[in-house]
Amino acid sequence: MSRWIVALLALLLLGGAQAAERTRGTAVTEERIALVIGNAAYRTDPLDNPVNDARLIATSLKQSGFAVALHENLDRRALIEALRDFGTRLGENTIAVLYYAGHGLQLRDRNYLIPVDAEIRSEDEIPIAGLDLGFILGRMSAARSRINIVILDACRNNPFAGKSGAKAQGLAQMDAPIGTLLAYATAPGKLAADGSGANSLYAAHLARHLLTPGLPVEHVFKRVREGVVRETREQQVPWESSSLQGEFAFVPGVAATREAAAEVDAAGELAFWNSIQASTRADEYRAYLRQYPNGRFAALAQTRLAAFTVPTPTPPPAATAQAGATRSDALPRVGDTWRYRVQDQFRIGDLFLTAKVDAVTAEGIAESWTTTSDAKLRTTLVSLEPGFHALPGWTLTPPEFSPYLLAAGGLKAGQAIPEQPRRVEQAVVPLRGRVEGEEEVVVAAGRFKAVKLVLRGRSTARGGSVSSEHVIWYSPQVKRTVKYTVATHVGNALRESTSFELVEFRLNP
Structure with missing residues (x-):
């Protein structure tokens, strides 16, 4: 048996053990x-x-x-x-x-x-x-x-x-x-x-x-x-x-x-706005903003809502900067919620995912997950340490890579991430990561300054090559992943082309 096959089997066993360890949770119908x-x-x-x-x-x-x-x-x-x-x-x-x-x-x-x-x-x-x-x-x-x-x-x-x-x-x-x-x-x-x-x-x-x-x-x-x-x-x-x-x-x-x-969203939004544009009730503008937080009339709705709202004093810049410097501020809080749209070149249409924090523990972040693909409520524990994390009983999308990596410590340009093995078909691809610095990214949830991390790797199995690239954008403002793209080739054929995009989020004060 050749040495590359022995190495491949070892990597497969390692990847399976790590996946089993990180996929802690349940899926309830x-x-x-x-x-x-x-x-x-x-x-x-x-x-x-x-x-x-x-x-x-x-x-x-x-x-x-x-x-x-x-x-x-x-x-x-x-x-x-x-x-x-x-x-x-x-x-x-x-x-x-x-x-x-x-x-x-x-x-x-x-x-x-x-x-x-x-x-x-x-x-x-x-x-x-x-x-x-x-x-x-x-x-x-x-x-x-x-x-x-x-x-x-x-x-x-x-x-x-x-x-x-x-x-x-x-x-x-x-x-x-x-x-x-x-x-x-x-x-x-x-x-x-x-x-x-x-x-x-x-x-x-x-x-x-x-x-x-x-x-x-x-x-x-x-x-x-x-x-x-x-x-x-x-x-x-x-x-x-x-x-x-x-x-x-x-x-x-x-x-x-x-x-x-x-x-459909555009037509529905216009009809909604036309029904409230002459309103003098704050709750009607709040209802619009809940359904269309980034809608074409969102700025106008915020302006009108401000007339009904007592402004909250803004903390001085020094205090804000000091608070942002603490690691605890990068940690999510119970009730924080993020909604993502997932698109895949090999799947017709969109898939929507929502993650909500149930607890913040020394072992990691306990989350609840729901999707539009089935009627299951999934719970899982996400480690703050670098690594891939798969949901229990879930195979429709690639596993996430460390969604709360910012909370583990500040990411600096040029910083290397320990090698991360990920199984793709019959091979395990060792992915090496590097922080490429800050970048402005625009998604459905808004425009954010984010830290960009790129994971790349290549492996060989059965005489062919497998290459994969994961690009992840983390935003301190969001406390989680803002955007995530995955592209994987087997030989010259594209086998994975998936993107995760933040649609909306809600953080508890």
Whole structure:
């Protein structure tokens, strides 16, 4: 046996042992549950489409893997029971969806679902006759479900307006609890059409787009907004308020091409902005910035928001520089979240990944990972020492190289990184790293000054050569990787061409 084969086997064993040691964690498949309610047979002003809409959405959710409880024409007692039963099924390993079609009312910035037996004669009777949406939001928050989606197709006309004296129309803007996305069929305070066909426009578009493989949930609702706005000629503009902290797609898989997604985002963003551009409410501009942090109107939204916000004193430059010099500032904090778009030349479309810090320990950074490719929640421990890190049960993307390398110490131009073996097909490629200095990099999340690290290596196996290059940009402002590209050749053939790009991030103070 030749010496190069012996060396190759040794490297394979070394690479496998290191990968096994660094891939500590779990992958848990979460249960998907949904409650779908359609209320149409009201004593006052019955509606045509909510039951049809509920059946349509229930069918789509079942097709996307949800265990669905469908209820129609609930009186107050039955509505309470349905929501109570739904609440008892919630837990940390559930992904929960509530869809409600029917009448809904707002009173003093609170929203109420109206049962079919309601008879409201005065404004004060709304809390008694209806059911406060805060009831189920509280249950969701207490259950600590990772993903909660509440869809309110309930902004139709107020049939009790003449009797109750309630002047506000539509539903009130609400902040979504952590881990929750609140979706409205139309903008807060506005009315949505019940629809002239078998279904409302909102339900029809929602049922279609939620079945798109790999489409992130935020993009689902952006596509719904674009379709509804187009067909109603901007008379109805669906809205969302989101505090989701992970990735989720109704149908796991790979998203549509980046170009197609960009077109949908642009149309949805324009419709959203047109619906709030004359607003005098700070929360509406915050809602826009949450969904489009780098949108074309972001600067204008920040300017208008500043008029409602008391400015925070800026620390003196000396204090800022001193704080930035400490290593502890380079460490992430619990709750810090980063979202990446992954593109691969050999995969059609985009993949989205989100990493969130669960704990900072002496052994490393404990993270939770979610993706749009499946319904699994992955937990892992990332060492601060240089090395490749693979997620448990994950092979769709190359393993990350030391995402928190800045926290291990300052990186200086010319600095060498210890040799890092990485397995590629049947060979282990020894990669040698070098810090090339600072560089300005532009990604979807913004423009950053970053430290650029390049890893290169070549190996030979079965008479052929394997070469690989990893280029990583680290930003102190982000405390993690901003951009990462991988290119691997076997002989003259390109076998890997993958890029990771930071889309958005949120750091705890």
